[in-house]
Amino acid sequence: MAQIITLESLLAPAAPPTSSAASGCTASACGSSQAPSGMDPAVWERVKDHPCYAEEAHHYFARMHVAVAPACNIQCNYCNRKYDCANESRPGVVSEKLTPDQAVRKVVAVANAVPQLSVLGVAGPGDAVYDWRHTRETFERVQAAIPDLRLCLSTNGLALPDHVEAIAAMGVDHVTITINFIDPEIGARIHPWIFFNHQRHTGVEAARILHERQMLGLEMLVARGILAKVNSVMIPGINDEHLAEVNRVVTQKGAFLHNIMPLISDPAHGTAFGLFGQRGPTPAELKALQDRLAGGANLMRHCRQCRADAVGLLGEDRGQEFNLDQLPAEAAYDPAARATYRDLVAETRGEHAAHRDAARDDVAAMDAPAVLVAVATRGGGRINEHFGHAKEFQVYEVSPEGIRFTAHRRVEQYCQGGWGEDATLEGVLATLAGIACVLVAKIGDCPRQSLEDAGIAASQDHAYDWIESGIAAWYAQRYRSTVRLTA
Amino acid sequence: MAYKIIVSQCTACGACEFECPNAAISTKRGNYVINAALCTECEGHFPAAQCAAVCPVPDTCVKV
Numbered sequence: 209m210a211q212i213i214t215l216e217s218l219l220a221p222a223a224p225p226t227s228s229a230a231s232g233c234t235a236s237a238c239g240s241s242q243a244p245s246g247m248d249p250a251v252w253e254r255v256k257d258h259p260c261y262a263e264e265a266h267h268y269f270a271r272m273h274v275a276v277a278p279a280c281n282i283q284c285n286y287c288n289r290k291y292d293c294a295n296e297s298r299p300g301v302v303s304e305k306l307t308p309d310q311a312v313r314k315v316v317a318v319a320n321a322v323p324q325l326s327v328l329g330v331a332g333p334g335d336a337v338y339d340w341r342h343t344r345e346t347f348e349r350v351q352a353a354i355p356d357l358r359l360c361l362s363t364n365g366l367a368l369p370d371h372v373e374a375i376a377a378m379g380v381d382h383v384t385i386t387i388n389f390i391d392p393e394i395g396a397r398i399h400p401w402i403f404f405n406h407q408r409h410t411g412v413e414a415a416r417i418l419h420e421r422q423m424l425g426l427e428m429l430v431a432r433g434i435l436a437k438v439n440s441v442m443i444p445g446i447n448d449e450h451l452a453e454v455n456r457v458v459t460q461k462g463a464f465l466h467n468i469m470p471l472i473s474d475p476a477h478g479t480a481f482g483l484f485g486q487r488g489p490t491p492a493e494l495k496a497l498q499d500r501l502a503g504g505a506n507l508m509r510h511c512r513q514c515r516a517d518a519v520g521l522l523g524e525d526r527g528q529e530f531n532l533d534q535l536p537a538e539a540a541y542d543p544a545a546r547a548t549y550r551d552l553v554a555e556t557r558g559e560h561a562a563h564r565d566a567a568r569d570d571v572a573a574m575d576a577p578a579v580l581v582a583v584a585t586r587g588g589g590r591i592n593e594h595f596g597h598a599k600e601f602q603v604y605e606v607s608p609e610g611i612r613f614t615a616h617r618r619v620e621q622y623c624q625g626g627w628g629e630d631a632t633l634e635g636v637l638a639t640l641a642g643i644a645c646v647l648v649a650k651i652g653d654c655p656r657q658s659l660e661d662a663g664i665a666a667s668q669d670h671a672y673d674w675i676e677s678g679i680a681a682w683y684a685q686r687y688r689s690t691v692r693l694t695a
Numbered sequence: 696m697a698y699k700i701i702v703s704q705c706t707a708c709g710a711c712e713f714e715c716p717n718a719a720i721s722t723k724r725g726n727y728v729i730n731a732a733l734c735t736e737c738e739g740h741f742p743a744a745q746c747a748a749v750c751p752v753p754d755t756c757v758k759v
Contacts, residue, residue, distance in 0.1 A: 406748075
């Protein structure tokens with residue numbers, strides 16, 4: 209079971225601050241915003257504790273999904289509603305459907321146990337807006353129990369225009385629409401049918417209706433100031449090239465964030481695409497498309513494509529700890545743990561922001577190539593996970609342009625408690641292809657040697673440092689001779 | 696003159712219950728069932744049976 213970061217571990221000793229971070233004013237001390245450069249401070253206030261809407265927030269805050277809205281009004285070729293497996297981690301998959309009453313019990317239990325919890329989402333299986341009665345009842349009751357929990361939902365958009373007013377009235381501030389196409393001819397290859405106005409529509413006609421409703425829904429959200437995220441599934445040979453057009457249109461209509469997700473496709477999933485042998489994109493293809501679209505709506509690169517009943521920080525899933533049979537029949541919400549955690553994050557974040565800025569200045573002074581660095585972290589924005597314990601690595605691109613999170617790469621945990629499996633290490637090495645250096649809290653001699661043999665450096669010199677500071681320090685050391693001599 | 700639900704195929708999503716104009720669909724011990732006495736096959740309401748039109752699994756809401 210993934211271990212969630214504790215309050216204590218966030219207070220772990222940090223490495224001495226690097227260079228300029230030690231002096232000068234920090235963002236918080238100056239009273240200015242800690243928002244990433246270019247973001248409106250007012251928007252930052254609304255996303256800073258939403259792990260999906262702000263990359264920076266996903267180091268600190270956790271989300272949970274409740275599967276209360278199982279009914280759907282469209283069919284997608286990447287979805288098969290009959291299957292459900294506890295070992296699968298992908299959108300739309302869930303182990304147990306919940307009634308609103310059960311969902312409230314679960315949310316309270318998680319809020320008491322996971323102080324990082326900041327967001328409750330309804331994200332399938334099914335459509336949260338089409339099955340609005342269930343979503344609304346859940347939200348109303350959770351809002352009464354835990355007023356400061358952010359509410360978030362995702363939808364295919366078909367029923368969205370009918371409920372935007374109700375969504376806005378309820379204070380739901382974050383809505384995700386899955387938009388895979390602009391051209392109905394392409395849409396018809398992804399969505400075989402829709403149910404709209406008491407009729408089943410198929411083919412291009414169905415896709416055209418869906419497109420019109422999605423655009424209307426997006427415009428209505430933006431007009432009401434609701435932050436709209438657009439999810440697009442990247443399907444090679446069908447809409448991969450077309451997603452540039454999707455990006456252009458949704459950016460122009462005011463989408464806050466565009467999340468391009470790779471198709472997950474396997475015959476065993478029983479989806480139309482899986483059975484047909486449609487492949488998903490490679491990580492390199494995904495990154496190439498994302499890089500090409502930089503400059504449009506902000507691209508979300510830290511999506512983990514989590515299960516529809518996921519609980520925890522992105523990248524971990526504690527959902528199995530909170531199954532219905534494990535929940536107390538009655539539980540009162542205790543706000544203390546979440547409040548303590550929030551105070552702590554507010555404090556450490558100012559420090560993190562200052563170090564991040566200092567690291568950016570440090571690499572800007574370098575004359576060195578762009579390279580990828582993988583980091584093992586348990587959250588909190590620090591390099592604080594052992595190599596062998598990592599279930600994923602966060603990949604940053606570092607160049608004189610800055611230090612930018614680009615993706616996560618999932619691996620099988622190498623360490624089995626004192627020993628490691630060679631076959632697992634092989635898999636980890638393959639997953640880390642193209643990485644220049646792995647920064648970890650600790651690593652054994654044997655895996656370090658294997659990494660080096662594969663041309664990947666490994667360092668524990670920056671253990672417990674802020675991620676950006678550690679990367680900048682490693683980069684400066686690696687390319688020491690190429691520091692630009694400036695006056 | 697009625698529809699029925701093939702339980703072994705049903706995903707229990709509830710979309711049919713939501714759409715039925717006759718309130719003929721309900722859950723019995725976790726399974727959705729159609730009350731044949733109330734089902735009109737949507738005649739007089741809609742051109743097609745709503746349960747079959749919205750159901751995500753082919754051949755699951757079928758004519759008796």
